[in-house]
Amino acid sequence: xxxxxxxxxxxxxxxxxxxxxxxxxxxxxxxxxxxxxxxxxxxxxxxxxxxxxxxxxxxxxxxxxxxxxxxxxxxxxxxxxxxxxxxxxxxxxxxxxxxxxxxxxxxxxxxxxxxxxxxxxxxxxxxxxxxxxxxxxxxxxxxxxxxx
Numbered sequence: 001x002x003x004x005x006x007x008x009x010x011x012x013x014x015x016x017x018x019x020x021x022x023x024x025x026x027x028x029x030x031x032x033x034x035x036x037x038x039x040x041x042x043x044x045x046x047x048x049x050x051x052x053x054x055x056x057x058x059x060x061x062x063x064x065x066x067x068x069x070x071x072x073x074x075x076x077x078x079x080x081x082x083x084x085x086x087x088x089x090x091x092x093x094x095x096x097x098x099x100x101x102x103x104x105x106x107x108x109x110x111x112x113x114x115x116x117x118x119x120x121x122x123x124x125x126x127x128x129x130x131x132x133x134x135x136x137x138x139x140x141x142x143x144x145x146x147x148x
Contacts, residue, residue: 028082037144069096
């Protein structure tokens with residue numbers, strides 16, 4: 001009887017150690033957001049044709065980049081559970097080509113609706129890490145790849 005309890009106790013300790021060692025899921029670790037990201041797709045799988053380059057840099061709670069025509073900046077808060085919110089986003093108001101301006105508006109509107117994130121690490125040197133920004137029901141609004 002004591003042997004079974006001892007074995008059960010050892011197994012419980014081993015399981016606890018294993019689970020504690022797993023740590024933060026890399027898909028929702030806010031540290032993995034740090035970097036420069038290039039927009040590749042909107043929710044419906046489209047972007048302007050040709051895609052106007054939209055670049056976003058995330059670093060330690062600050063966001064900045066170029067939305068297609070104008071630069072933007074602001075703040076973000078990301079948590080270990082994969083939630084994220086963008087706040088105080090400001091942008092210049094320079095005019096640009098109609099399709100670029102439309103894409104910029106769509107990007108900024110989507111950014112305001114973001115509620116969670118998921119980072120998919122590159123599996124090998126030929127791949128790039130991917131970032132998905134999702135709404136409050138888990139639908140991907142914006143998809144990015146890590147800038148080269």
